[in-house]
Amino acid sequence: xxxxxxxxxxxxxxxxxxxxxxxxxxxxxxxxxxxxxxxxxxxxxxxxxxxxxxxxxxxxxxxxxxxxxxxxxxxxxxxxxxxxxxxxxxxxxxxxxxxxxxxxxxxxxxxxxxxxxxxxxxxxxxxxxxxxxxxxxxxxxxxxxxxxxxxxxxxxxxxxxxxxxxxxxxxxxxxxxxxxxxxxxxxxxxxxxxxxxxxxxxxxxxxxxxxxxxxxxxxxxxxxxxxxxxxxxxxxxxxxxxxxxxxxxxxxxxxxxxxxxxxxxxxxxxxxxxxxxxxxxxxxxxxxxxxxxxxxxxxxxxxxxxxxxxxxxxxxxxxxxxxxxxxxxxxxxxxxxxxxxxxxxxxxxxxxxxxxxxxxxxxxxxxxxxxxxxxxxxxxxxxxxxxxxxxxxxxxxxxxxxxxxxxxxxxxxxxx
Amino acid sequence: xxxxxxxxxxxxxxxxxxxxxxxxxxxxxxxxxxxxxxxxxxxxxxxxxxxxxxxxxxxxxxxxxxxxxxxxxxxx
Numbered sequence: 001x002x003x004x005x006x007x008x009x010x011x012x013x014x015x016x017x018x019x020x021x022x023x024x025x026x027x028x029x030x031x032x033x034x035x036x037x038x039x040x041x042x043x044x045x046x047x048x049x050x051x052x053x054x055x056x057x058x059x060x061x062x063x064x065x066x067x068x069x070x071x072x073x074x075x076x077x078x079x080x081x082x083x084x085x086x087x088x089x090x091x092x093x094x095x096x097x098x099x100x101x102x103x104x105x106x107x108x109x110x111x112x113x114x115x116x117x118x119x120x121x122x123x124x125x126x127x128x129x130x131x132x133x134x135x136x137x138x139x140x141x142x143x144x145x146x147x148x149x150x151x152x153x154x155x156x157x158x159x160x161x162x163x164x165x166x167x168x169x170x171x172x173x174x175x176x177x178x179x180x181x182x183x184x185x186x187x188x189x190x191x192x193x194x195x196x197x198x199x200x201x202x203x204x205x206x207x208x209x210x211x212x213x214x215x216x217x218x219x220x221x222x223x224x225x226x227x228x229x230x231x232x233x234x235x236x237x238x239x240x241x242x243x244x245x246x247x248x249x250x251x252x253x254x255x256x257x258x259x260x261x262x263x264x265x266x267x268x269x270x271x272x273x274x275x276x277x278x279x280x281x282x283x284x285x286x287x288x289x290x291x292x293x294x295x296x297x298x299x300x301x302x303x304x305x306x307x308x309x310x311x312x313x314x315x316x317x318x319x320x321x322x323x324x325x326x327x328x329x330x331x332x333x334x335x336x337x338x339x340x341x342x343x344x345x346x347x348x349x350x351x352x353x354x355x356x357x358x359x360x361x362x363x364x365x366x367x368x369x370x371x372x373x374x375x376x377x378x379x380x381x382x383x384x385x386x387x388x389x390x391x392x393x394x395x396x397x398x399x400x401x402x403x404x405x406x407x408x409x410x411x412x413x414x415x416x
Numbered sequence: 417x418x419x420x421x422x423x424x425x426x427x428x429x430x431x432x433x434x435x436x437x438x439x440x441x442x443x444x445x446x447x448x449x450x451x452x453x454x455x456x457x458x459x460x461x462x463x464x465x466x467x468x469x470x471x472x473x474x475x476x477x478x479x480x481x482x483x484x485x486x487x488x489x490x491x492x
């Protein structure tokens with residue numbers, strides 16, 4: 001590896017580590033997240049120009065911060081409100097930058113939290129929140145985000161520009177929300193992290209390293225948030241959920257890339273370190289004694305599987321109870337369908353069938369292939385093979401997944 | 417990528433400032449190893465994007481006179 005390449009790789013690493021902190025600190029001074037992000041990018045360009053010849057500074061984070069702040073001053077000088085802001089920023093820079101070796105690590109927590117809440121502000125659409133979070137908090141480049149979401153660079157760049165403009169137009173303050181505003185804003189943050197995680201988690205095909213990398217990034221951001229907001233049970237719940245789900249990554253697909261269902265997975269391939277971390281995060285959530293939220297309950301459900309070394313050791317009664325809790329917090333026919341499966345596993349197929357028949361008329365389940373598929377499974381277990389066959393055939397006509405269709409037709413054919 | 421960071425230090429791991437790794441969301445595990453004649457040793461297990469990030473993150477930790485070895489964990 002050449003010296004320049006080596007420096008560039010170091011710059012990449014430093015950027016991933018420091019960019020969120022630099023943007024967060026700048027946003028506190030400028031009260032403008034868009035400007036802060038642009039100035040941080042300018043500092044990155046300066047690093048790319050200078051470090052290969054002058055060497056990587058001893059404290060690269062402080063160097064980036066100082067450079068970005070100086071550029072912010074230059075930028076603001078060109079703006080109309082220069083008098084007021086330049087005075088504030090000039091004072092801040094003078095106070096904060098003479099000693100470049102001074103660490104920024106310990107002072108940045110609140111700024112970082114404010115940046116998370118700003119990037120995930122509900123005034124933004126989902127795609128914009130996701131792109132902004134990965135860009136400003138994950139330190140991902142525009143092209144990396146584009147590759148991860150299988151869209152063009154221009155699309156992502158446009159989303160980010162529009163998002164920053166929307167934040168400015170809406171006058172979103174750079175702060176951690178308090179009081180009644182906190183819960184919905186936190187929910188928005190958690191939703192973004194889980195979306196990023198799921199985008200990576202569902203990418204079972206392709207050799208692009210960045211899609212699994214999305215899982216890792218969502219997990220890392222979740223862990224950061226858990227340290228910044230340790231008294232929020234749902235944050236620990238989400239971290240627990242992601243840790244436990246991520247633990248199954250290597251077991252989720254077969255040699256041909258085909259999905260392997262949870263109960264059929266080789267649990268020897270599960271990552272038991274991540275399961276242990278997930279269970280600890282769940283304990284942290286429980287210790288806070290807060291009313292259970294949806295992420296906590298989903299994590300508790302995942303933990304029921306995570307605690308079972310063998311599929312037959314699964315505590316289905318607890319799973320059925322937890323689905324009951326989830327159905328109360330987040331009522332949904334899909335949750336009820338899952339509860340029916342759990343009831344069937346815990347108390348027999350008749351219990352599951354009774355619930356499925358209760359919810360069969362739900363509008364949201366119309367055309368949903370898993371309803372007849374699950375019903376067929378219960379009927380088959382009850383020895384009602386003709387009815388089961390009809391249900392599997394119906395499910396096969398509804399699914400758009402060819403592998404699943406083949407499987408369902410095979411199940412129908414086996415009903416004799 | 418996971419990296420095992422072995423630290424040979426005169427102090428136990430708990431006395432070293434590994435909190436930055438925790439706050440950065442990259443620390444998966446940490447522990448002491450049985451001391452030997454050369455001093456106390458321990459490890460951090462971290463999850464980062466690449467080797468450069470592992471090195472940069474460890475470089476930021478103000479360690480006393482230590483010998484540090486960073487090794488990538490093989491994925492089976």
